[in-house]
Amino acid sequence: MIYKTQVAIIGAGPAGLLLSRMLFNAGIESIILENRNEAYLRQRLRAGVQEEGTVAAFVEAGVGDKLIKEGMEHHGIRFHFAGEQHHIDVKGLTGGKVVTVYGQRNITCDMIDWAHKDNIKIIYEAKAQRLEGLTTDAPIVHFSLNGSLHELHCEYVAGCDGYHGISRPSIPKQLRREYVHEFEHSWYGILAEAPPSFEEVVYAHHPNGFALQSMRSPELSRMYIQCPNGTDPEDWEEEALWDELDLRLGFKNNRGKIVDKSVASMRSFVCDNMQHGKLFIAGDAAHIVPPTGAKGMNLAVSDIKVLAKGLINHYTEKDDTVLSAYSKICLSRIWKVERFSWWVTTSFHTLENQSEFDTKMQEATLGYLCSSDIGAASFAENYVGLPIYWDAK
């Protein structure tokens, strides 16, 4: 079967769903092809901390009602290291900016609900297989659905298909450069039916490794500990896991039924050049950050703000200035966010062969941050989200 649309979007993660909504608001038609089924998308957990600009993007797109009602505004963050807890007044240091805790799962469900309500077409269980004619005016996305092959004819392709998708490899190898850093540790994450012990997120530096207390709602805690790569979630007895969280975080956590366990590996990755002809890649398709600093979904949203503006300017004003500079504009922000995520990760995590000197350097880094308004303000500025550098600085 042949389908037709203006913008073919591959992937119904936060990037693809938000783009379809922003285009819909501007009267531009799109079709989303999504490999998974709807139920799977609605239960996928992942990120939770949203930057000020991410919240604004969802609200401006008209999908932020529940986010504003149910999201938990955080005015600060706590660090625990060398046996003491410190508070960073993020709101005070950034002239009133905050982050909002509202799960990626929730905003995904909200955007799917809105898409269905407005008849934005999402074809579930449709796997994009091959892209054709990307440097022509009539690209085609070949996809499989229910065991047969179909074509989506379009004017532009938005590759929002995550790290393992087909969009990035569709940019010829000689036109892209990939930068990768693999970390030697992972995060063991749990979701527990327990009220968070602190209202704010707590990051802990401990000789046994990093730990994090976060939340998804006033009743649900999201906790992480650093673990070796290759850890099986079943390797840990639940009691031992809670004890280790208490030890590393430096306080007794509220305990409850663990309803989800997972291990996530950590990687920094950037694909330099995010466009080729009529293809534009966004979000995890183009870059990955380690979860420390909570930037993954936020970066996807900032790419989409640029891509949506570029496409809207093209269709409504015949102006391709932003679209032709898409990659450059996005990458000038992406590298700064990559730096922040890498720096927070290396400041808090303990390496297998870490020397006592390395540990002292980490403690001094964190000590400086907590004792200097300028150091703390730099952290806070990054945590609430950097601006988009439209002039690509």
Ligand SMILES: Cc1cc2nc3c(=O)[nH]c(=O)nc-3n(C[C@H](O)[C@H](O)[C@H](O)COP(=O)(O)OP(=O)(O)OC[C@H]3O[C@@H](n4cnc5c(N)ncnc54)[C@H](O)[C@@H]3O)c2cc1C
């Ligand atoms: C286990 C895990 C935990 C995470 N935790 C955090 C966190 O705590 N904080 C944080 O900020 N970030 C976190 N992230 C990162 C964050 O979730 C991502 O950065 C975010 O989902 C990126 O959105 P996206 O839309 O670019 O990609 P995705 O959400 O990955 O969406 C891509 C979509 O494309 C679909 N797709 C792939 N290939 C095809 C194809 N060929 N055809 C059709 N569809 C396709 C996929 O099924 C998927 O639905 C986590 C990620 C993972 C994997």
